[in-house]
Amino acid sequence: MSRDSKTARRFPRETIQMGDKRVPAAKIECNKCQSVAYHTDTGLNDDVYFKRKGWTVGNGPAADVCGACAGRKPKPDLKVVPMEAAAVKDKPREMTRDERLIIMDKIRDVHDGDRYGSGWSDKKVADDLGVPRAWVEDIRENVLQFAGGHSADMEEYLAMIAPVKTELANMINSARVQLQRLEEMAGKELASITTLGRKVEKEMSR
Numbered sequence: 001m002s003r004d005s006k007t008a009r010r011f012p013r014e015t016i017q018m019g020d021k022r023v024p025a026a027k028i029e030c031n032k033c034q035s036v037a038y039h040t041d042t043g044l045n046d047d048v049y050f051k052r053k054g055w056t057v058g059n060g061p062a063a064d065v066c067g068a069c070a071g072r073k074p075k076p077d078l079k080v081v082p083m084e085a086a087a088v089k090d091k092p093r094e095m096t097r098d099e100r101l102i103i104m105d106k107i108r109d110v111h112d113g114d115r116y117g118s119g120w121s122d123k124k125v126a127d128d129l130g131v132p133r134a135w136v137e138d139i140r141e142n143v144l145q146f147a148g149g150h151s152a153d154m155e156e157y158l159a160m161i162a163p164v165k166t167e168l169a170n171m172i173n174s175a176r177v178q179l180q181r182l183e184e185m186a187g188k189e190l191a192s193i194t195t196l197g198r199k200v201e202k203e204m205s206r
């Protein structure tokens with residue numbers, strides 16, 4: 001087998017499993033995605049074999065690229081964002097005048113005295129309007145100046161007592177129905193006692 005010494009590359013050799021046999025194979029590794037391919041003895045030079053399989057075979061391992069990566073467009077350079085800049089980016093931007101007015105209107109609509117109406121909170125208002133929660137909090141505290149946003153605890157508490165409230169309502173309802181029946185029964189009894197009493201009186205007065 002003749003190897004062109006200018007282009008033939010020596011690849012690391014590994015023993016790989018082929019069916020039930022372990023066979024020596026040349027290994028190539030993509031320097032972009034680290035995928036690997038093997039060439040067992042096919043009679044071809046390793047680089048020829050890998051090229052046929054779509055690899056770009058470089059002059060050294062650092063320049064080997066698999067077919068998938070060679071076909072991909074190069075990734076745009078990721079800009080390195082300094083930590084401080086990244087932190088600033090996470091903060092919500094300043095709200096516009098219109099946004100401020102919309103949030104104020106919304107809070108006025110859903111607040112109840114010095115706190116949010118039932119089911120409303122900074123989070124709910126923020127979700128409803130699609131604005132950062134910090135904006136809502138800011139306006140509620142600093143502009144409208146009421147403290148009682150339903151806290152997460154409060155919401156959890158309300159959710160927890162909801163079934164209890166329903167059950168109580170059911171109990172009261174059922175008690176009312178029973179009371180009504182009792183009254184009806186008592187009414188009938190009273191009526192028959194009264195009738196009986198009159199009969200007895202009649203009998204006695206004879």
Ligand SMILES: [Zn+2]
Pocket residue numbers: 030031032033034035065066067068069070
């Ligand atoms: Zn690759």
